[in-house]
Amino acid sequence: MAETLMEVRGLKKHYPVDTGLLKKLRGEQRRVHAVDGVDFDIRKGEILGLAGESGCGKTTTGKCLTHLVEVTDGTMTFGDDRIDIAGLSGPELKAYRRRAQIIFQDPFESINDRFTIRKWVGEPLKIHGIVPEEGFEAKISNCLEQSGLTPAAEYLDRFPHELSGGQRQRIAIARALVLDPEFIVADEPTSMLDVSVRAGLLRVFKKLVEEQGVTVLYISHDLSLLRYVCDRIGIMYQGELAEIGDSDAVLQDPKHPYTQALVSAVPRSDPLTKRERVRIPSEVVDRYGGIEGCSFKDRCPYRFERCEEKPRLVAMDGPVEQRVACHLYDDAVEETMDDIEPDFEEKKTFDIV
Ligand SMILES: Nc1ncnc2c1ncn2[C@@H]1O[C@H](COP(=O)(O)OP(=O)(O)OP(=O)(O)O)[C@@H](O)[C@H]1O
Ligand SMILES: [Mg+2]
Numbered sequence: 001m002a003e004t005l006m007e008v009r010g011l012k013k014h015y016p017v018d019t020g021l022l023k024k025l026r027g028e029q030r031r032v033h034a035v036d037g038v039d040f041d042i043r044k045g046e047i048l049g050l051a052g053e054s055g056c057g058k059t060t061t062g063k064c065l066t067h068l069v070e071v072t073d074g075t076m077t078f079g080d081d082r083i084d085i086a087g088l089s090g091p092e093l094k095a096y097r098r099r100a101q102i103i104f105q106d107p108f109e110s111i112n113d114r115f116t117i118r119k120w121v122g123e124p125l126k127i128h129g130i131v132p133e134e135g136f137e138a139k140i141s142n143c144l145e146q147s148g149l150t151p152a153a154e155y156l157d158r159f160p161h162e163l164s165g166g167q168r169q170r171i172a173i174a175r176a177l178v179l180d181p182e183f184i185v186a187d188e189p190t191s192m193l194d195v196s197v198r199a200g201l202l203r204v205f206k207k208l209v210e211e212q213g214v215t216v217l218y219i220s221h222d223l224s225l226l227r228y229v230c231d232r233i234g235i236m237y238q239g240e241l242a243e244i245g246d247s248d249a250v251l252q253d254p255k256h257p258y259t260q261a262l263v264s265a266v267p268r269s270d271p272l273t274k275r276e277r278v279r280i281p282s283e284v285v286d287r288y289g290g291i292e293g294c295s296f297k298d299r300c301p302y303r304f305e306r307c308e309e310k311p312r313l314v315a316m317d318g319p320v321e322q323r324v325a326c327h328l329y330d331d332a333v334e335e336t337m338d339d340i341e342p343d344f345e346e347k348k349t350f351d352i353v
Contacts, residue, residue, distance in 0.1 A: 002043040002044050002045055002046060003043065003044045004041045004042070004043055004044070005042050005043060005044045005078065005079065005182065005183060005215045006041065006042040006065065006076060006077065006078045006079075006183070006215075007041050007075075007076070007077040008038060008039060008040050008041070008042070008065070008074070008075075008076050009039050009074055009075045009076075009077075010037055010038075010039065010073060010074040010075065011035055011037070011038045011039075011061070011064055011071060011073070011074035011075075011076065012033070012035055012036055012037055012071065012072040012073040012074050013034050013035040013057075013060050013061075013063075013064055013069060013071055013072050014031040014032065014033050014034065014036075014072045015031060015032045015034055016029050016030075016031055017029075017030050017031065017032055017288070018030050030288045030289070031288065031289065032288060033238075033239050033288075033289065033290055033291075034057045034060040034239055035057040035060050035061050035064065035239045036057075036238070036239035036240055036290060036291075036295075037073075037074070037239075037240060038057075038061065038074075038236070038239075038240060038241045039241070039313065040234055040241060040244055042183070042215060042217060043215070043231075043232075044213070044215055045209060045213045045214075045215055046209070046215060046216075046230075046231040046232060047205065047206070047209055047215075047216045047217075047218050047229050047230045047231055048215075048216070048217050048218065048230060048231065048232050048233070048234065049218050049219075049220065049226035049229070049230035049232070049233040049234065049247065050062075050217060050218070050219045050220075050233075050234050050236060051219075051220060051221060051222075051223055051226055051233060051234070051235055051236070051262070052235055052236035052237055052242075052262075053221075053237070054221075056236040056237055056238060056239065057236055057238075057239040058187070058219045058236055059187055059219065061217075061219075061236070062102055062185040062187050062217060062219055063102070064076065064086075065085075065100070065183075065185060065217065066097075066100050066101070066102040066185050067085055067086075067088060067093060067096060067097070067100070068102065070086075071086045074086065078096070078099075078100070078183075079099070079182065083096070085100075094128070098124075098128055098130070098179045098180075098181065099179075099181055099182050099183060100181055100182070100183040100184075100185070101176035101177075101179070101181040101183070101184050101185070102176075102184070102185040102186075102187060103169075103172050103173060103176050103184065103185070103186045103187065103189050104172070104187050104188075104189075105187055105188040105189065105191055105192055106192055107165055107168035107169040107171070107172055107192070107193075108165070108168065108192075110172055111160045111168055111171060111172060112160075113159060113160050113161045114159075115159075115160075116156070116157050116158065116159060117144070117155050117156055117157070117158055117159070117160060117171055118137070118140055118156040118157060120160065120171065120175060121140045121143060121144065121171060121174045121175045121178060122136050122139075122140045122178065123175070124175065124178050124179050125139060125140075125178050125179070128179060130179070137156070139178055140152070140156065140174070140178065141153065141156070143174040143175075143177040143178050144156075144170075144171075144174045146173075146174070146177060146204070146207075146208070147170040147171070147173040147174040147177065147204055148170050148200060148201075148203075148204050149167065149170050149171070149174065155171075164197075165192065165193050165194070165197070166193050166194065166197030166200065166201065169189055169190070169193060169201060170201070170204070172189075173189075173201075173204060177208075181214065182214065182215060183214070183215045183216075183217075184205075184208070184214055184215070184216050184217075185216075185217045185219070186205060186216055186217070186218045186219065187219045188219055188220055188221070189201060189205075190202065190220075190225075191220065191221070191222070198225070202225070202228065202229050205218065205229060206229060218230060223251060223262065223263065223266050224266060226247065226251075227247055227248070227251050230247045231246070231247060232244065232245060232246055232247055232250075232321065233245070233247045233250045233251065235250065235254075235256065235258065235259045235262065237258050237295055237296055238291060238295040238296070239295070240295050240325065241313060241325060242256040242258045242259060242296065242324070242325055242326070243255060243256040243258075243259045243322070243323065243324045243325070243326075244313065244321075244322075244323050245316075245320065245321040245322030245323055246320035246321050246322060248320075249318070249320050249321075249322040250322060251263055253322075255316060255322065255324040255326065255329065256296075256324050256325065256326050257296065257300050257301065257302050257326065257328075257337075258296050258299075258300070292308065292310075293307055293308040293309055293310055294307040294308075294309075294310065294311050294325075294326070294327065296326075301342035302328060302337060302340045302342055304327070304340060306327040306330070306333060307327055309327070311325040311326055311327050311330070312325060313325045314326075314329050314330065314331075316329065328340075
């Protein structure tokens with residue numbers, strides 16, 4: 001099994017929502033529990049996917065891992081030197097920023113249009129001062145080519161606004177690469193792009209991993225896309241991990257009732273093999289404050305007494321990794337999914353948005 005690049009334990013990020021007058025009027029500070037106690041490892045040289053509905057905490061997780069936000073609680077132990085990145089500041093934080101990069105969804109928002117591509121992609125080299133200036137051009141060109149912008153010489157002195165969305169996202173990747181990072185968080189990097197350019201960008205990520213040993217956390221709503229790029233997949237629900245493991249296991253034989261609903265909501269190309277769509281009530285419980293017990297219990301058709309307690313991730317038996325946070329898989333519980341009459345009374349369609 002590959003070595004671990006990052007060990008995430010008990011990670012929490014709670015955002016205060018009422019400030020100023022609102023806080024005074026309420027007399028208390030409400031908090032959104034965007035990430036609420038997740039544990040997982042990221043292995044060296046893998047692409048780990050992160051999926052789940054809008055607002056479940058994917059971007060916040062990515063921001064915690066790249067230290068773009070201060071975490072509320074938990075540890076994130078990184079690299080062979082096992083530094084806890086949650087506690088970094090000053091020069092240690094600057095050093096970590098070289099090693100971990102994030103690429104965002106919107107290539108129109110994240111790039112400075114006043115800079116030439118040479119200047120924009122090369123800026124981190126200047127800030128970090130790790131390559132002598134005479135080496136900049138070769139390094140920038142190399143990264144542009146790795147991102148699929150060839151020949152690089154044709155792009156260096158152009159401005160980002162002259163490029164298409166797909167090319168701009170390649171510029172963002174090139175800028176992330178100039179510092180030779182070990183770890184990249186890609187937060188829905190293709191979701192705003194034309195379907196026709198997606199495959200090309202996915203190949204760029206696959207190549208980075210295969211040829212340079214970069215490790216990637218790939219965030220997306222698109223389970224079919226994740227199945228194509230990822231070694232393992234984590235499914236988040238309401239700030240917690242519902243299931244994590246080998247991509248094929250999680251997507252072909254999902255165990256958590258939430259993963260089952262997500263997978264069944266994916267349109268299939270062959271209508272004859274269309275599976276029964278699992279329908280689940282769409283009400284989402286209040287997101288302020290923590291959720292007692294299983295966070296999925298109010299939507300779960302298999303709810304039983306034990307769901308009032310918080311489930312922990314339990315490893316399934318089998319040749320590949322698959323861990324599930326659902327009491328149906330607790331050793332001490334005798335019920336299985338087949339024993340419980342699922343309560344699909346509310347026939348609202350489950351939609352992943
Ligand atoms: N800066 C912030 N201040 C307050 N609340 C925030 C902030 N950023 C995110 N949130 C809240 O935290 C929760 C998780 O948000 P996050 O952006 O991590 O979700 P996501 O899974 O990335 O969603 P999407 O798929 O829509 O990108 C949401 O309820 C969101 O409204
Ligand atoms: Mg997001």
